[in-house]
Amino acid sequence: MARSYPYGKVPSSVGTVISERFETPMVCCGYCSTHFAMRAAKAGFSSNGKLEGHKVRSSGGRAHNAGSNAGEERLGAKRAYGVVLTGITTGAVLARVKAGYAVTIAISYAKLPGYLKVQSNDFGHKVTLKGYRSGGYVGFFDPLYSQGSQGTWAKWTDIDQALWSSGHNTTTTKR
Amino acid sequence: MGPDDTEYTTVDDEDTIPADPDEEEVPLTEADLDDSDGDDVGENTDE
Numbered sequence: 001m002a003r004s005y006p007y008g009k010v011p012s013s014v015g016t017v018i019s020e021r022f023e024t025p026m027v028c029c030g031y032c033s034t035h036f037a038m039r040a041a042k043a044g045f046s047s048n049g050k051l052e053g054h055k056v057r058s059s060g061g062r063a064h065n066a067g068s069n070a071g072e073e074r075l076g077a078k079r080a081y082g083v084v085l086t087g088i089t090t091g092a093v094l095a096r097v098k099a100g101y102a103v104t105i106a107i108s109y110a111k112l113p114g115y116l117k118v119q120s121n122d123f124g125h126k127v128t129l130k131g132y133r134s135g136g137y138v139g140f141f142d143p144l145y146s147q148g149s150q151g152t153w154a155k156w157t158d159i160d161q162a163l164w165s166s167g168h169n170t171t172t173t174k175r
Numbered sequence: 176m177g178p179d180d181t182e183y184t185t186v187d188d189e190d191t192i193p194a195d196p197d198e199e200e201v202p203l204t205e206a207d208l209d210d211s212d213g214d215d216v217g218e219n220t221d222e
Contacts, residue, residue: 008192027217071212092207099200106216124216131194139194144219153192168213 003145003152004115010139010151014131015040015102018049019147023065029126030068031057032143033104034076034170036128038083040102041172045081047148055080068126070168073104085170090163093129094156096171097138102130105159106167113158118144124164 018036020028031053038052039045045052054064060076062068070087077083088096088103096103110122131139133153140154163169 011193014194026219029217029219067215067217069212069215071210074210086203086208087210088203088207089209092203095201096203098198100198106213109219119219119221121219121221123218123220124214125219126216132198133192134195164214164216166214167216168209168211 001118001120003118003142005152006115007137007153007155010131010141010153012150014139015128015141015151016047017141017145017147017149017151018047018053018143019145019149020049020053020143021147022048022050025065026144027065027067028053028057029143030070030073030104031076033126033128033141034073034085036130036141036143037085037102037104037170037172038077038081040128040130041083042081049143052081070104070106070170073126074170083172085172088169088171090160090165090169092171093163093169094138094160097129098132100132101171102128103169103171104128105169106164107159107162108164109162111162113154116140116142116152116154116158118142124167126167129159 060072
């Protein structure tokens with residue numbers, strides 16, 4: 001299954017996807033999303049999740065191939081690279097995106113609309129939002145997409161209804 | 176460590192819609208903060 005772009009692609013100047021497709025199982029969505037957020041906040045990071053993404057994982061205290069949670073992602077980013085990420089509520093996400101921050105969000109994958117999906121199963125997933133366009137569109141960067149590809153413009157209402165109440169969200173500082 | 180099957184995709188900037196300039200920032204309040212861990216993400220079983 002492939003994503004589509006009914007609302008267009010996000011310019012690469014906003015960011016490009018840091019993919020978790022470098023290994024199997026593909027369970028590093030949280031670390032690759034955190035890597036994207038760090039890259040938005042501070043210069044000098046590569047785009048290779050195997051490097052900074054995995055360093056965040058180990059520094060946050062999680063074993064390899066075992067998922068993640070928001071607290072570990074924040075802790076790993078601070079310990080490994082000195083990037084301070086702030087945990088926020090779901091209600092604060094859109095305003096932060098509008099203000100130019102990258103925000104990692106936890107979502108229920110099955111609730112995403114078809115144009116954003118590349119799989120048909122359901123699990124707690126993490127992606128990053130960055131970029132806002134008038135009309136209520138946010139830049140959607142999913143680690144399940146191909147490495148280096150452009151983000152998808154998504155309707156905020158499509159994202160909002162898929163936010164995972166059991167997961168948590170994190171916002172970065174702006175560079 | 177698993178196989179390196181990274182796919183690289185050529186960026187196509189011809190098919191883009193520009194982002195709007197940043198809006199004026201509204202500072203976070205205490206009510207906006209949530210430093211809990213949440214449940215685990217990434218339990219993706221679709222191989």
